[in-house]
Amino acid sequence: MALKRRTLHTRTIIIAARYMSLTINNSSDRSGHISTVPLPFTVDHAAKAIFRLPGARRRILILGVGSLAQGLSQVLLSRSKMFTDLVGLITQDNTQVGHELVGTKVVGTMNQLLSVVERDQIDTIAVCLEDRRAVLPVQALLDLKGMGIDIWDGHHLFEEESGRLPIDDFKPSAIIFSREFRQGIVVRAVKRAMDFSLSLVGFVVVLPLMAAIGILIKCDSPGPVFYRQVRVGLRARPYMIWKFRSMFADAEKDGARWASQKDARISRVGRYLRKWRLDEIPQLINVLRGEMSLVGPRPERPVFVQELRSLIPYYDLRHTVRPGITGWAQTQFHYGASTEDSHVKLQYDLYYVKYVSIQLDVRVMLQTIRVILRGEGAR
Known part of the structure; x- marks a missing residue:
């Protein structure tokens, strides 16, 4: 007692x-x-x-x-x-x-x-x-x-x-047999409506900024303004992601590899774009097309997915939701550039997949604003 x-x-x-x-x-x-x-x-x-x-x-x-x-x-x-x-x-x-x-x-x-x-x-x-x-x-x-x-x-x-x-x-x-790891029809519908409306408004608002970024990229180094790349999305289906080019045009002539600290392949303008995550802005197009969400696990390239799914248990569970421009892992963990980092990031990604909700999405968006204002972007 x-x-x-x-x-x-x-x-x-x-x-x-x-x-x-x-x-x-x-x-x-x-x-x-x-x-x-x-x-x-x-x-x-x-x-x-x-x-x-x-x-x-x-x-x-x-x-x-x-x-x-x-x-x-x-x-x-x-x-x-x-x-x-x-x-x-x-x-x-x-x-x-x-x-x-x-x-x-x-x-x-x-x-x-x-x-x-x-x-x-x-x-x-x-x-x-x-x-x-x-x-x-x-x-x-x-x-x-x-x-x-x-x-x-x-x-x-x-x-x-x-x-x-x-x-x-x-x-x-x-x-x-978990009751989690599933997205209810109401959450799915509200999340998609929120993604579409916010992305549409955001795209219109940032058009002048996108034009300015395009000019800076062209003045900084030869090559296209935009960079397209195949990523793995919902249900492990491949799709084409859009980004502002932040590396030199021939950055991957020797094959795909993770970006590293002070990576020599990143251009001068690209370094600032990555720091403030401005290179991700064109992915609003992917959100409008339904290929991505504003919040979700960050999409990986097929070559990395093939490697990681053989090394990390339950890796494919991250493909049960749409990939996001930002995610729970991006607000909780530093940029990952190794299998070990990907293992930790997956733990955060699967937490999001298990407990996905509108409230969690709003929390991630607010935390993303804090990360951007602090300049804690990708490498």
Whole structure:
């Protein structure tokens, strides 16, 4: 009963402090500064003080020590400790207790779960067991659930905390029978209507800018203003993408390769176009034609798709929605120029595919504006 009361108390404090923190951030964003009225302490200090109180932060215990458990541990350790406190890992192997895995201490065994929760004042448990059938402590978890402890599937907590899907630890059945990974007819219709109307208005508005960019490209280096290239789109169908040319005309005489930092193939004007993502403007034509969306996974070239689908699990799931001019991965991750980067980007892309919605599209568009204003474009 004491554990249940403590959990309720913790949740109340966390909700109050998070609200105060969000209020501070929002007011700061709108006004550019927080009020300078002389007070013993600001609301910001009050929120931080609340999180220093015993039981204020969410205290998380991870059940398991496998790849999913270690991946979630790394995600939680990389985030701010203001809201969460990763207490440790629970294992089946007695010999691992007291040791560290990826910076997180193994604090007990499955048989000690109830006592560890009570001792370390845990209020959230993430189940990250690779094989649950034989080792899942069902009765202990049911007892803890009845005491008010939050029990999470490790995959879901990983998604919530990182905005990515842990694709290396996904079972095919979790995708095949998932209620997500499907776009409802209403969302699909509203998304297409929004794409068409915004692209049409945007195309008319940027026509003068497009003319100016065309002149700059012609003055900078010989070659065409526009660059067309085959990309892989919805249902893995190829289509022709339009871009402003940002490289020299013979940039790919030696074959296709990813752009690199300070790539010598990029022209002077092209470097600025890429930095501010202005080279993507002509893709509004692709959106109007229904080949692309404003928001979605960025389309890849067939040669790269062929390579990546053989190396990265579930890669083709990114082709279940229209590719986008911008995407969730582009606002969350740096420009990827390797198989390893593509692996991480796919985790973001599949998060978008799984949870695609109008609200998420609006969020990506707003974050894209921030990225552009900061000049965090592609290479």
